[in-house]
Amino acid sequence: MADLxxxxxxxxxxxxxxxSIDSLISAPxxxxxxxxxxxxxxxxxxxxxxCFSKRKDETNSYDPVMIQMSLTQSVINNDKNPSExxxxxxxxxxxxxxxxxxxxxxxLAIDKxxxxxxxxxxxxxxxxxxxxxxQKTGKRVLKKQAQLxxxxxxxxxxxxxxxxxxxxxxxxxxxxxxxxxxxxxxxILDLYSKNINPSSNSNTNNxx
Amino acid sequence: MIxxxxxxxxxxxxxxxxxxxxxLMAGVNFSCPKCFASIGLSKESVPVVEDTxxxxxxxxxxxxx
Numbered sequence: 001m002a003d004l005x006x007x008x009x010x011x012x013x014x015x016x017x018x019x020s021i022d023s024l025i026s027a028p029x030x031x032x033x034x035x036x037x038x039x040x041x042x043x044x045x046x047x048x049x050x051c052f053s054k055r056k057d058e059t060n061s062y063d064p065v066m067i068q069m070s071l072t073q074s075v076i077n078n079d080k081n082p083s084e085x086x087x088x089x090x091x092x093x094x095x096x097x098x099x100x101x102x103x104x105x106x107x108l109a110i111d112k113x114x115x116x117x118x119x120x121x122x123x124x125x126x127x128x129x130x131x132x133x134x135q136k137t138g139k140r141v142l143k144k145q146a147q148l149x150x151x152x153x154x155x156x157x158x159x160x161x162x163x164x165x166x167x168x169x170x171x172x173x174x175x176x177x178x179x180x181x182x183x184x185x186x187x188i189l190d191l192y193s194k195n196i197n198p199s200s201n202s203n204t205n206n207x208x
Numbered sequence: 209m210i211x212x213x214x215x216x217x218x219x220x221x222x223x224x225x226x227x228x229x230x231x232l233m234a235g236v237n238f239s240c241p242k243c244f245a246s247i248g249l250s251k252e253s254v255p256v257v258e259d260t261x262x263x264x265x266x267x268x269x270x271x272x273x
Contacts, residue, residue: 046267050260067253071219072237073245094250095219102229103260104214193217 018122021148025115028172032113043107047185051100064098064188071095098192105181112175117168118153125149220245233258 052062071093080087126146152168180186215224218240225247227238237248249257 042267046264050263065256067256068250069247069253070250071245071247073220073243093219097216099256099260101216102227102232102257103264104229 018149018151021119021150024117024119024150024152024170028115028170029113032110032174036109039108043105047100047105051098051103064100066096067099067102068094068096098188100185101189101192105185106178107181108176109179110174110176111179112173114171114173116171116173119148119150120153121148121150123149216247218243218245218247229257229261233261 048062051065053065055061055063073091073093075089075091077087077089124146126144128144152170154168181189214228215226217223218225221240221243223240223242225238225240227247228236232238232249233254235248235254237246239246
């Protein structure tokens with residue numbers, strides 16, 4: 001119970017707490033990248049579960065689920081007279097394409113994010129960059145590094161100390177748009193697009 | 209290319225044939241603008257495509273969660 005209470009206390013939103021500027025900027029960006037990853041993962045799982053079948057052997061490779069399509073074409077027999085019945089026949093050919101070729105996948109992703117806030121700097125801190133750090137980077141441009149801490153500027157309502165309600169304003173604008181499919185998917189699609197070769201179906205009645 | 213712009217190359221002349229999945233499932237055939245060959249979805253493949261499209265819609269609307 002005590003653990004749960006501690007956890008709830010940690011998760012409780014704190015509108016007036018001091019944060020480093022790094023955290024303020026990175027929090028919406030991390031959230032956006034998590035959302036992007038979740039969308040991509042969902043789509044990948046969908047494609048793998050529904051458009052591919054896993055081989056039950058030691059290779060564990062995936063085969064695309066194929067669907068059958070039919071091609072109907074009128075064929076004129078030049079050896080025959082136009083008045084004859086067999087002059088024009090309808091040829092029906094079946095061919096297979098992978099299922100995911102027909103599914104309209106739009107890999108939607110967040111491509112633009114704007115973070116807008118007014119920050120009220122409440123404290124600053126600085127420290128010397130150690131020799132170890134400068135040896136790692138090979139350069140020593142900065143001798144000191146600074147850290148800004150502050151609160152998001154907002155407003156407050158009410159005039160007495162009991163009814164005062166403070167707010168923080170952090171605006172996050174997110175724009176999502178469809179991105180190109182992953183290279184692997186594009187390669188498979190390109191491969192199948194260029195190699196759709198129909199094969200005659202002997203069971204099909206040619207004159208229907 | 210298939211899927212990217214909802215076209216499928218004509219198996220005869222390779223001209224892109226525009227198609228719509230919903231119409232394909234309904235039994236509509238789409239004709240090649242060049243050689244007039246028409247393509248359609250075979251009846252036995254309709255349930256597979258329908259099932260996958262329903263799952264895709266569920267994924268879009270988060271119904272599976």
